[in-house]
Amino acid sequence: MRQQDQDAMRRAIELARAQHGRTGENPSVGCVLISADGRRLSEGATGDGGRPHAEQLALTLFEGKLPPGTTAYVTLEPCRERSTGEASCSHRLIEAGVAKVFVAVMDRHPKGAGGKAAIEAAGIEIETGFLEEEAAFLYEDFFASLD
Template sequence: MRRAIALARARVGLTGENPAVGCVIVSGDGVVIGEGATAQGGRPHAEEIALDLAGAAARGATAYVTLEPCGARSSGAVACADRLVAAGVARVHVACRDPSPFADGRGLARLAEAGRLGEVGLLADEAALLYADYRPPGAASG
């Protein structure tokens, strides 16, 4: 997760309205097979980049994501939670929940439904610093 946090930290301020997210995919024998961070302007998402790099090797692997994978997309594209499941990732560990109306429990629910949700809150204190100023459109204030 620390590597995912470092990837996201390098993208803070460069991702438009989207938060800077980091994703690292690790094979069963501990080798990083894919990693990514939210791209310039907010797309593609970190999970998409990491999954593209991992390819078929993602099946059975573990993903570490700094912010809850989206459970829906404003663009109508396939949500990151669904992409992770479809790729066959065995376990997804998440540092922080996402208050965006396109995530906010939806991504976690999709991963749990598929039996893929790992630890939620892994290094949350470190990752939360990335999102201190993140205010997603349509999210409840508080």
């Protein structure tokens, strides 16, 4: 486990923690984008009331295309589907050309879950459970509401 990867995910966790309790029914998610040479390109956290999603905010600067070799660090599995009908976060990451995705916690929401499979199907490497124990507290209430 590289220190750079840990640092980027911990920053994503900080971003999600800062929005925790401010995202309505949606979970608070953090996303950090790191270039192939290790520079932090962008970051985002779920907006107040649950919109926009963290990945959507982090990708805003790039108008749809990331520099080659960009890695995304996301605290919760990127969504597979959106209730608004907008493009899902997994689709946005794929279309933007992300090279690799690290995910801390897998989503259990019936509509949100499945982003990992979509990313893998696009031929993109995805590592799940990365620093999961440090991010799990962010989603305890959200997952409890699904039961």
